[in-house]
Amino acid sequence: MDGSDLPISRLTLPEAAAERLRALIIEGDLPPGARLNERELSERLGVSRTPLREAFRMLAGDGLLVQLPNRGAQVVALSRDDVRHAFELMAVLEGLAGELAAARVTDDDLAELHTLQAEMEAAHGRRDLPAYYAINRAIHDRLSAIAGNPILAHTYRTLNARLHALRFRSNLNVAKWNQAVAEHRDMIAALAVRDGAALRDLLIRHVRAKQQVVLETMNNEEDPGAK
Amino acid sequence: MDGSDLPISRLTLPEAAAERLRALIIEGDLPPGARLNERELSERLGVSRTPLREAFRMLAGDGLLVQLPNRGAQVVALSRDDVRHAFELMAVLEGLAGELAAARVTDDDLAELHTLQAEMEAAHGRRDLPAYYAINRAIHDRLSAIAGNPILAHTYRTLNARLHALRFRSNLNVAKWNQAVAEHRDMIAALAVRDGAALRDLLIRHVRAKQQVVLETMNNEEDPGAK
DNA sequence: CTGTTGCATTTTGTATACAATATGCCAAAG
DNA sequence: CTTTGGCATATTGTATACAAAATGCAACAG
Numbered sequence A, B: 001m002d003g004s005d006l007p008i009s010r011l012t013l014p015e016a017a018a019e020r021l022r023a024l025i026i027e028g029d030l031p032p033g034a035r036l037n038e039r040e041l042s043e044r045l046g047v048s049r050t051p052l053r054e055a056f057r058m059l060a061g062d063g064l065l066v067q068l069p070n071r072g073a074q075v076v077a078l079s080r081d082d083v084r085h086a087f088e089l090m091a092v093l094e095g096l097a098g099e100l101a102a103a104r105v106t107d108d109d110l111a112e113l114h115t116l117q118a119e120m121e122a123a124h125g126r127r128d129l130p131a132y133y134a135i136n137r138a139i140h141d142r143l144s145a146i147a148g149n150p151i152l153a154h155t156y157r158t159l160n161a162r163l164h165a166l167r168f169r170s171n172l173n174v175a176k177w178n179q180a181v182a183e184h185r186d187m188i189a190a191l192a193v194r195d196g197a198a199l200r201d202l203l204i205r206h207v208r209a210k211q212q213v214v215l216e217t218m219n220n221e222e223d224p225g226a227k
Numbered sequence C: 001c002t003g004t005t006g007c008a009t010t011t012t013g014t015a016t017a018c019a020a021t022a023t024g025c026c027a028a029a030g
Numbered sequence D: 001c002t003t004t005g006g007c008a009t010a011t012t013g014t015a016t017a018c019a020a021a022a023t024g025c026a027a028c029a030g
Helices: A013-027 A038-045 A049-061 A080-104 A107-125 A129-147 A150-164 A174-192 A196-221 B013-027 B038-045 B049-061 B080-104 B107-125 B129-147 B150-164 B174-192 B196-221
Strands: A065-068 A072-075 B065-068 B072-075
Touching: A013 A038, A013 A049, A013 A150, A038 A049, A049 A065, A049 A072, A049 B049, A080 A129, A080 A150, A080 A174, A080 A196, A080 B080, A080 B150, A107 A129, A107 A174, A129 A150, A129 A174, A150 B080, A150 B150, A174 A196, B013 B038, B013 B049, B013 B150, B038 B049, B049 B065, B049 B072, B080 B129, B080 B150, B080 B174, B080 B196, B107 B129, B107 B174, B129 B150, B129 B174, B174 B196
Parallel strands: none
Antiparallel strands: A065 A072, B065 B072
């Protein structure tokens, strides 16, 4: 028996609702701090309150919602400290993914990553920030997959979703952008020679640099009185 | 306004049910792979199916249950690979906690940890394994708290619960036990001199050693045909 | 004018009824 | 003897009704 005993992946209502909500949160349709009225949302999504509440529980487990007893659910609003803490974790998760990936990467994987890297440099060259982010994400997802640790991948993905809900429209300045692209080049190089320790350290520094960018963005945008 | 605006921590039914279930799973009352009948469990816990199902969603988010569409929930059964993956993650989480703790530890914290270390050595001296485990856990929890990163602490706790559900009655052999106690001594020493990098590396090695013990235990106990 | 109390309304929490799906068994065909 | 089809039963999925709690407002006391 192989692994094909999975159902054709029908989505149950709570799962579908959670998926929709997740998108609404990450797109910013439901902004941080927004209170979620059960009746209203259930009508909007076309499901009854019961599966919607199960969806709430799922998203709360992912850290996208907080649920207060008798006071409903609201979209999580990350404080600067929360962001700092999340990135501290992200850094070691990425680092571990890199270390594991270096031990398992195939030549085919490397070829694919080289292609992505070239696309990234192209996007960088024409100053196409959205494309850059998309490719950047693809590279990190690829790395996570190569690492071959589903628990790590899941933890990483969940944490990432929480940060995406911030929707920091990073005004990445040119110097930092150049730097990031250069770091990516180094990362692929480390991977190519299967130097796990080097790749780990590069990734940790890479994430910490991004942390700086995000925290600076938050400083500029946020009112000082925020939690 | 201070932080005392939290409710007196009343537990809602789904939360209470989840708490009970969590205990049943970790105690081994609901063994890995057990199917959870909603009607039966709801009667046993004295709640209706609706809050019970929300509890299921919470525990599924923690990775203690898996839910199959139209086929109910069952207690997760970790494969050897799952355990390997979980420990890979645990190692870097502990490492990060140590690194952060070294940067923040106070003399009071150190005094408390020295006390715990002494208790641990005493338990080790009289070959009291349950006491050893309890103190061991207390030390690691303390470290996690000193690290001051709630997101890390939560991730760590969740992952740990999943592993606890294994209930490996570790037949820790004497040599490995001596080794573990010695490692703890080194860890406290590194913390005392605020050497974060050293503490991180010690913790990572410490967890990997434990991983070995657990995997060997699983090899001995499990039938080779298991998933 | 300020603060407090009580009521009406809204919203969340829980139980239950009904629908849809899965499961197990038995009979009949091959 | 094995396999397949169909039915009865059990179990999960969803909607809804009712209960409990929180919220907002207005009237009143100070």
